[in-house]
Amino acid sequence: MSTTITPDSLLTLEAYSKIRKTGKPEAIAHRRLRTVRLGEHISVQFEDEQTIRRQIQEMLYIEKIFDEEGIQSEIDVYAPLLPDGANWKATMLIEYPDVHERKRELARLIGVEDRMFVEVEGHARIYAIADEDLERENDEKTSSVHFLRFEFPSAARDAVRAGASVKLGCDHTNYPAHTVIAPETLASLAGDLR
Secondary structure, X not given: OOOOOOHHHOOXXXXXXXXXXXXXXHHHHHHXXXXXXXXXXXXXXXXXXXXXXXXXXXXXXXXXXXXXXXXXXXXXXXHHHOOOOOEEEEEEEEOOOOHHHHHHHHHHOOXXXXXXXXXXXXXXXXXXXXXXXXXXXXXXXXXXXXXEEEEOOHHHHHHHHOXXXXXXXXXXXXXXXXXXXXXXHHXXXXXXXX
8 A cells, every 4th residue: 555645646626626526425434434433522533545635635626726836735734644554643633512611621631632542452552642743732721633643563563453453542531431443443444554
């Protein structure tokens, strides 16, 4: 599986506009397959080349970017979210529909991104390395969006590829939760590991 997205590998704006609507159900289904809900208020969307390629194409389309420098700039923004074979990379969303509840909970959840983990059956927890691009919280609250990287030791990668079960969890004091990653989602995620 190639994880290199280059300007030449992207569709032109015209070509993308022709398949944008017809390809949307497939893109949504793929995104849904790679999303894990953790409790009522956190979802973790695991990225791969397909999700990142679609995101870049969408940004180019929406912003009407067609010059080489602009295209490369969008690639450079999103390329760090591509897993490299030794890790999973994800976008974590903290979702509270009510604005007042969201404000209160984001204050209570400072540091939650650093307490996210995956646990491969028979192996130690792998805690997320969060927000490598920029700090996303302050003394008053955390952000509702975080970028996570789970770096797998080779034995844990081998176990996932061999079919071990995997939990996604959080051990933050104010959001203790864990869930077993569904088999179909795990099968997709296992493909990110080499």
